[in-house]
Amino acid sequence: MSKKSAQRKHDLTADSAQKELVKLIQSFSHGHRLHAVFSDFVELSALAISNSVDRAQFETREKRYLDIVGKYKRDEVDRFPQMLGLLVESFEQRVAVLGKQTSDGLPVSGGLTDVLGETYMMLGLGNDRTGQFFTPYSVSRMMSMMVMGDVGAEVARRGFIRVSEPACGAGGMVIAAADSLLAAGTNYQQAMHATCIDIDACCVHMTYVQLSLLHVPATVVHGNALSMEVWGTWYTPAHILGGWTFKLRRRLEADLLREAVAPERQPVAEAAGTHKIDAEATFAAEAETSDVAVLERDLVTAVVERSAGDRMSLADLFEQSLASGTRERTVFDTIDQLTLF
Structure with missing residues (x-):
């Protein structure tokens, strides 16, 4: 999806909170590169969430947090928690849609989406030289509905299913899998665990933040799925608090x-x-x-x-x-x- 296509899609589908999030990110453009601002935003958010539950890595990640905010002025630093608040609000609006039903009594489908992935592509931050491309969420959800099939019997027999994403991007496919489970009447927070891997640190942070906010039990690995190298590991709050x-x-x-x-x-x-x-x-x-x-x-x-x-x-x-x-x-x-x- 080109930047223009992503922009048109954003204008049509973005909720009010997501649009305000984009405006805040763009407000940094006079003194900072947007890619650096976006990367710092998702990493700061990931660090804040991780340090609230993963005490084993607290000191290292707290130091990293202070190193990042040291690059910005005080008024700029204050915008980062506002941006995280808008991201939370965007997900809250979408989750609220899931609680509604159609006239036939069926749950409304497609309430969730890959908010950060869509924002990333809309801002033109994808790396074309390395072939970086985030699958549109509508495609991800269609694929998940085809692949997941009837997982109710599997969940009943095994207790939960496992999802593995070796090139997770912003976590869109895992979000789509969770969306599909909800549409089938299964609570993904109890019935699904995801292992997500990506070689790009920004992608790792995007995935971790989104899955954390959706309370998806997951291990998000900054690593190479081909060489099996691991440079960092992020456990979502749902993973840690749920004893996964x-x-x-x-x-x-x-x-x-x-x-x-x-x-x-x-x-x-x-x-x-x-x-x-x-x-x-x-x-x-x-x-x-x-x-x-x-x-x-x-x-x-x-x-x-x-x-x-x-x-x-x-x-x-x-x-x-x-x-x-x-x-x-x-x-x-x-x-x-x-x-x-």
């Missing part, structure tokens, strides 16, 4: 253990005359009434180590690399797990 580090670890261990045990159960079931058996359902049912549910940690770890190499998804690989990194364990990791109980 433990939930994801438990899901991975259960999946790998189930896959390791299921092949051994199949011949036994067939010998007993049971056909078309659902090994996963059998395992889940037995886990509730047997010692499988309380297997010793070393057994689970052994199965994970043996099976992880060729069974992990991209999201799993990033989660494991982050969990087994050099960051020291803090009391907040324990709190993260205790929130489940």
